[in-house]
Amino acid sequence: MARFRFPVLIALAVFIVALALTAALKDSHYILLSLVLLGAALFPLFAGLERRPIESRELVLLAVLSAVAAVSRIPFAALPSVKPVSAIVILSAYVFGAEAGFIIGAVAALVSNIYFGQGPWTPWQMFCWGMIGLTAGWLRGTWWMRKRTGMLIFGFVWGFLFGWIMNIWYLISLPDAFSWKLVVSAYIASFYFDLAHAVSNVVFLSLLAGGWIKVLERFRKKYGLLQKE
Structure with missing residues (x-):
C-alpha cells in the first residue's frame, strides 16, 4: 500500500485542482474536466506499471468491477439517491485496496453517466465515489472496518458526505451572490436525498x-x- 500512496495523493491533488476550475469554466468544459479526472484516477494504476508487471486479468477485474458499479445505478434510476454504487465501491476497496477503490469509483461515475447524462456534475461525482473507494481502502485494515457495524456506519456517513460535497458544486453553479442563507437552504433541501x-x-x-x-x-x-501490500 505504501508504494501506491504517493501516486494516489498526486491523483487526488489533480482532482481537487480540476474541481476548483469548474468554478470558472462551468458547463462549457465539463467533458474535458471529466477526462482529466479520469486520467487522474488511472494515474496510480499507470504508476503501478513502473513498479511491477500488472497482468491483463487485473485490468479486466478493475474494468468489470467499474462496469458492475456503473450498471447497478440503472435499475434504481427512478429512486433518487438510492443506488448500490457506493456499496460496491466500498466492498471492492475493502478487498483490493485504496488504489483499486479510487479507480473503480471514479470510472463508475463517468461510465454510468453515459446513460444518465454527462454534465458539470460528472467530475464531482467521480471525485466523490473515488474518495469513497480511497478512504475505504485506507481504512480496510482497521478494527473499525473489519466489523460489520463499523462498515455500515462508514457507508452511512459517506452517504451524507457525498451529498455535502455535491452541494458545493450546486452552490458554485448558482448565478446568485454567495450567502450563508443560500448555503443553509441548499443543505436543508438536500437532507432527504442525503439520508x-x-x-x-x-x-x-x-x-x-x-x-x-x-x-x-x-x-x-x-x-x-x-x-x-
Whole structure:
C-alpha cells in the first residue's frame, strides 16, 4: 500500500485542482474536466506499471468491477439517491485496496453517466465515489472496518458526505451572490436525498457484504490479483 500512496495523493491533488476550475469554466468544459479526472484516477494504476508487471486479468477485474458499479445505478434510476454504487465501491476497496477503490469509483461515475447524462456534475461525482473507494481502502485494515457495524456506519456517513460535497458544486453553479442563507437552504433541501443515500448504503452493504467479500477474496487469493501490500 505504501508504494501506491504517493501516486494516489498526486491523483487526488489533480482532482481537487480540476474541481476548483469548474468554478470558472462551468458547463462549457465539463467533458474535458471529466477526462482529466479520469486520467487522474488511472494515474496510480499507470504508476503501478513502473513498479511491477500488472497482468491483463487485473485490468479486466478493475474494468468489470467499474462496469458492475456503473450498471447497478440503472435499475434504481427512478429512486433518487438510492443506488448500490457506493456499496460496491466500498466492498471492492475493502478487498483490493485504496488504489483499486479510487479507480473503480471514479470510472463508475463517468461510465454510468453515459446513460444518465454527462454534465458539470460528472467530475464531482467521480471525485466523490473515488474518495469513497480511497478512504475505504485506507481504512480496510482497521478494527473499525473489519466489523460489520463499523462498515455500515462508514457507508452511512459517506452517504451524507457525498451529498455535502455535491452541494458545493450546486452552490458554485448558482448565478446568485454567495450567502450563508443560500448555503443553509441548499443543505436543508438536500437532507432527504442525503439520508436516502446513507440508508441505501447501509441496506446494500448489509445485503452484499458477506457474499461479495467472499467472492472477491477468493479471486484475489486464487489468481493473485491486486494483492494486499
